Amino acid sequence: MSRKKAAKGKAATSGLSTGSPSGKGAGKAAKNSPGIVQMNGVVHPSRPSISNSSEFYDIAFKVMLVGDSGVGKTCLLVRFKDGAFLAGSFISTVGIDFRNKVLNIDGVKVKLQIWDTAGQERFRSVTHAYYRDAHALLLLYDVTNKTSFDNIQAWLTEIHEYAQQDVVLMLLGNKADATRDRVVKREDGERLAKEFGVPFMETSARSGLNIELAFTAAAKELKHRSMKDPGEKFKLQEYVSNEMKGSGCCRS
Ligand SMILES: Nc1nc2c(ncn2[C@@H]2O[C@H](COP(=O)(O)OP(=O)(O)OP(=O)(O)O)[C@@H](O)[C@H]2O)c(=O)[nH]1
Numbered sequence: 439m440s441r442k443k444a445a446k447g448k449a450a451t452s453g454l455s456t457g458s459p460s461g462k463g464a465g466k467a468a469k470n471s472p473g474i475v476q477m478n479g480v481v482h483p484s485r486p487s488i489s490n491s492s493e494f495y496d497i498a499f500k501v502m503l504v505g506d507s508g509v510g511k512t513c514l515l516v517r518f519k520d521g522a523f524l525a526g527s528f529i530s531t532v533g534i535d536f537r538n539k540v541l542n543i544d545g546v547k548v549k550l551q552i553w554d555t556a557g558q559e560r561f562r563s564v565t566h567a568y569y570r571d572a573h574a575l576l577l578l579y580d581v582t583n584k585t586s587f588d589n590i591q592a593w594l595t596e597i598h599e600y601a602q603q604d605v606v607l608m609l610l611g612n613k614a615d616a617t618r619d620r621v622v623k624r625e626d627g628e629r630l631a632k633e634f635g636v637p638f639m640e641t642s643a644r645s646g647l648n649i650e651l652a653f654t655a656a657a658k659e660l661k662h663r664s665m666k667d668p669g670e671k672f673k674l675q676e677y678v679s680n681e682m683k684g685s686g687c688c689r690s
């Protein structure tokens with residue numbers, strides 16, 4: 439399979455002033471670039487590469503992090519991308535931003551372009567524009583914040599309104615490390631996810647719990663869908679619950 443070098447992740451300065459940070463813009467750029475084939479919005483580079491660098495990729499997808507302000511979307515992304523936890527004072531995201539990460543999924547280099555949205559209400563109209571081109575959505579609530587959990591229904595309504603029908607969706611209960619401040623039980627998250635038929639896991643950007651699993655599961659599902667390999671069967675729900683079972687309570 440041929441490989442394409444991934445562009446370095448760049449901030450889309452708030453998404454308020456720059457023109458094309460949405461999947462839409464990226465899609466256009468891909469269409470216009472030589473050697474890149476677009477299929478159902480999935481970018482398949484066709485230019486060969488001799489490098490094994492993690493910057494090279496076979497297929498690329500857009501993943502969006504959504505949920506109330508303060509649930510830990512930015513910290514989750516930083517943990518996944520850099521393996522670090524952003525401790526200290528909370529700096530709320532303004533508009534929208536993205537980072538790239540290339541994963542090796544069963545020998546295929548899958549580039550995830552991960553969009554970190556602002557949870558604050560005042561940026562909602564900005565983020566709505568980005569849903570349409572997202573291949574996967576990670577919807578977060580904070581296990582120490584009941585309101586963020588109660589708002590999940592409203593987020594799901596928004597997702598159904600603005601995202602593609604077949605978007606890969608996962609529900610994440612973040613800050614699972616904060617046992618003393620927990621107000622949302624794990625079973626409540628499981629129940630809600632079951633009600634809406636979406637895979638669920640608790641995560642912690644602080645400890646790293648299930649961070650890799652969340653993104654890897656989404657990447658596996660997207661890769662499977664785009665390659666349509668009849669020999670390979672992949673079920674996202676099953677994969678997530680098997681991996682969770684294998685990890686007990688505290689996979690990182
Ligand atoms: N204990 C704990 N704290 C966390 C975790 N993730 C994030 N936080 C803290 O929660 C606060 C908010 O985190 P952010 O990642 O900035 O939240 P956000 O969802 O990006 O918020 P907006 O950008 O406003 O939408 C910060 O003070 C973080 O340090 C976690 O897994 N555990």
Ligand SMILES: [Mg+2]
Nearest residue numbers: 511512530531
């Ligand atoms: Mg943020």
